[in-house]
Amino acid sequence: MIFTIFKKxxxxxxxxxxxxxxxxxxxxxxxxxxMGLITQISSSFEEGQKEEELTIALISEDPGNKxxxxxxxxxxxxxxxxxxxxxxxxxxRKLINDDSVQVAISIPSDYDKQIExxxxxxxxxxxxxxxxxxKSRIKTYLEIIESSTRSERLAKxxxxxxxxxxxxxxxxxxxxxxxxIGKLAGGFLPYLFIIFxxxxxxxxxxxxxxxxxxxxxxxxxxxxxxxxxxxLVGKMLVVVTSGIAAASFALFxxxxxxxxxxxxxxxxxxxxxxxxxxxPFIISLYILLIPLTVFFAGVMIPVTISAKxxxxxxxxxxxxxxxxxxxxxxxxIPGIELDFTTALIPIVNIVLASKELVAGTLSPGxxxxxxxxxxxxxxxxxMLSRKRFERESNVIS
Amino acid sequence: xxxxNNVVKxxxxxxxxxxxxxTSEKIATAVNDISFSCQPxxxxxxxxxxxxxxxxxxxxxxxxxxxxEGEVKINGFDIEKKxxxxxxxxxxxxxxxxxxxxxxxxxxxxxxxKLYGVTNEVIETRKEExxxxxxxxxxxxxxxxRLSTGMKQxxxxxxxxxxxxxxxxxxxxxxxxxxxxxxxxxxxxxxxKSKNKTVIFSSHIMSEVDLLxxxxxxxxxxxxxxxxxxxxxRDQMKAENLTAEFIRIINEAKQxx
Numbered sequence: 001m002i003f004t005i006f007k008k009x010x011x012x013x014x015x016x017x018x019x020x021x022x023x024x025x026x027x028x029x030x031x032x033x034x035m036g037l038i039t040q041i042s043s044s045f046e047e048g049q050k051e052e053e054l055t056i057a058l059i060s061e062d063p064g065n066k067x068x069x070x071x072x073x074x075x076x077x078x079x080x081x082x083x084x085x086x087x088x089x090x091x092x093r094k095l096i097n098d099d100s101v102q103v104a105i106s107i108p109s110d111y112d113k114q115i116e117x118x119x120x121x122x123x124x125x126x127x128x129x130x131x132x133x134x135k136s137r138i139k140t141y142l143e144i145i146e147s148s149t150r151s152e153r154l155a156k157x158x159x160x161x162x163x164x165x166x167x168x169x170x171x172x173x174x175x176x177x178x179x180x181i182g183k184l185a186g187g188f189l190p191y192l193f194i195i196f197x198x199x200x201x202x203x204x205x206x207x208x209x210x211x212x213x214x215x216x217x218x219x220x221x222x223x224x225x226x227x228x229x230x231x232l233v234g235k236m237l238v239v240v241t242s243g244i245a246a247a248s249f250a251l252f253x254x255x256x257x258x259x260x261x262x263x264x265x266x267x268x269x270x271x272x273x274x275x276x277x278x279x280p281f282i283i284s285l286y287i288l289l290i291p292l293t294v295f296f297a298g299v300m301i302p303v304t305i306s307a308k309x310x311x312x313x314x315x316x317x318x319x320x321x322x323x324x325x326x327x328x329x330x331x332x333i334p335g336i337e338l339d340f341t342t343a344l345i346p347i348v349n350i351v352l353a354s355k356e357l358v359a360g361t362l363s364p365g366x367x368x369x370x371x372x373x374x375x376x377x378x379x380x381x382x383m384l385s386r387k388r389f390e391r392e393s394n395v396i397s
Numbered sequence: 398x399x400x401x402n403n404v405v406k407x408x409x410x411x412x413x414x415x416x417x418x419x420t421s422e423k424i425a426t427a428v429n430d431i432s433f434s435c436q437p438x439x440x441x442x443x444x445x446x447x448x449x450x451x452x453x454x455x456x457x458x459x460x461x462x463x464x465x466e467g468e469v470k471i472n473g474f475d476i477e478k479k480x481x482x483x484x485x486x487x488x489x490x491x492x493x494x495x496x497x498x499x500x501x502x503x504x505x506x507x508x509x510x511k512l513y514g515v516t517n518e519v520i521e522t523r524k525e526e527x528x529x530x531x532x533x534x535x536x537x538x539x540x541x542x543r544l545s546t547g548m549k550q551x552x553x554x555x556x557x558x559x560x561x562x563x564x565x566x567x568x569x570x571x572x573x574x575x576x577x578x579x580x581x582x583x584x585x586x587x588x589x590k591s592k593n594k595t596v597i598f599s600s601h602i603m604s605e606v607d608l609l610x611x612x613x614x615x616x617x618x619x620x621x622x623x624x625x626x627x628x629x630x631r632d633q634m635k636a637e638n639l640t641a642e643f644i645r646i647i648n649e650a651k652q653x654x
Binding site for chain 2: 219
């Protein structure tokens with residue numbers, strides 16, 4: 001009988017355009033779109049940065065000093081530039097503000113002499129740091145000049161460069177790239193699952209309970225010779241299915257973005273991601289995901305049972321969404337790890353466990369504990385739903 | 398057969414409800430110690446003004462609400478102790494019933510048939526009979542959302558009768574319907590009587606009651622103020638017509654309370 005109810009409710013739900021959008025369309029499209037957009041923007045930004053010709057105002061009473069000749073000698077492959085020469089800084093602010101000059105460098109008139117006598121020469125660079133990329137370009141130019149000047153000075157003093165560099169430190173990273181991604185970006189995957197799992201549950205939960213009350217079909221359903229808990233379970237299964245489907249479609253979208261549209265930043269990351277998305281990983285992820293989604297359904301359903309209208313249910317559940325997202329964010333905080341304490345906090349434990357899962361470092365004992373904790377919370381939520389559903393005042397308008 | 402013995406239904410009032418109703422009482426009594434019985438092959442009418450407790454009473458008969466006191470028996474089964482057995486014998490139709498807008502008549506009828514434990518073959522035969530009777534073949538595969546009120550009403554009738562219930566409960570079945578559509582319901586009620594089913598329906602429309610019913614109960618503020626056959630109601634009548642008599646009885650009850 002539960003299956004009869006499940007089948008009917010699923011059919012009903014799948015004919016609702018809102019649910020289809022929240023359950024399939026958005027989850028599938030979100031990753032290809034976001035990743036495509038980011039790749040597009042960042043690459044076009046980089047291109048633009050590299051090719052943009054900077055007009056640099058050189059302010060010095062000696063336009064033939066060594067700094068200017070060295071600057072001129074830097075090849076355009078590091079960024080095209082052209083110079084205008086000025087003798088003082090007056091008016092420079094206006095020129096930079098109206099963008100006829102992007103950067104101004106003020107060089108003392110006795111630059112060559114000071115360099116010759118081994119002094120540190122003050123150089124002032126005027127620019128607007130709101131124009132991202134200019135500062136780093138000028139820094140690169142000046143570092144080239146500084147480095148060659150340093151080498152000349154050391155040669156003159158007959159000092160080998162190693163003398164000033166007594167430690168030659170090398171860091172050897174023993175973390176596999178899988179672990180690196182797991183610890184750094186692993187929080188992203190559970191976050192995604194939690195968000196989409198929640199959104200996927202939301203519409204069916206409102207539609208199948210508040211909606212049925214609002215459309216006055218619930219009364220008839222309750223006159224049928226079916227135990228109320230069976231009606232609840234049949235409906236709840238549809239809510240859970242929808243949540244899991246939304247999360248799965250998001251995963252599918254991510255997979256498509258990486259594989260079919262080749263939106264990964266580079267081939268190495270691509271390989272690592274593919275090795276993470278193995279069958280055992282996916283199975284373990286679902287083991288964690290199912291009690292989580294049941295928990296979501298169990299939290300939402302009591303609200304949607306007592307709400308009198310779609311709007312009321314929605315306005316109560318939107319803040320709940322934020323409460324769910326906050327612990328999901330914990331996944332992004334570095335340093336918080338899964339242990340016997342964090343494993344007891346619902347949602348947080350799922351985020352941390354999935355992170356470990358991505359990194360391949362999740363111990364079976366902790367996974368069992370996380371599953372057990374989520375199972376208990378899910379069961380409590382289901383019991384609360386049942387109690388609410390049995391209450392006459394909640395069911396009859 | 399419906400037996401109702403000393404049934405009371407009270408509701409707890411929330412703070413807000415108390416404020417709205419301008420009362421300090423924590424408990425509201427919707428139905429106050431009523432008893433009656435409905436016999437097979439007879440049409441029983443529950444009459445009363447708005448808010449008298451008609452819907453609450455019928456919801457208790459249908460097993461949607463539990464009586465606070467007293468007992469309800471449907472074909473001998475206590476609705477509280479054996480709810481599933483009792484409910485199998487009931488068909489329930491209200492004027493305000495909604496239908497699943499995204500499903501088709503065929504899907505809804507099959508769904509409710511299965512919920513009542515009717516086998517697929519029986520569902521098919523009954524469906525054909527009802528579709529013939531109500532002339533529903535043309536729109537059986539159209540979604541409910543695209544049907545007219547009259548068509549929807551036919552689907553509701555079909556849904557109510559698919560398990561061939563012995564007891565049929567109608568809660569203001571014709572409210573909001575035009576006369577042509579209401580005629581389907583009147584026909585259905587008469588048809589139930591001819592098939593020896595037990596029928597109870599609530600109404601506040603005297604002409605409808607006059608047309609159909611064999612036995613009559615009038616309730617006011619949750620209390621039974623008249624319970625006898627329609628014939629004896631006519632015989633005892635003091636006002637010039639049925640509606641006037643109904644108003645007279647209600648007013649009398651108001652004064653004595």
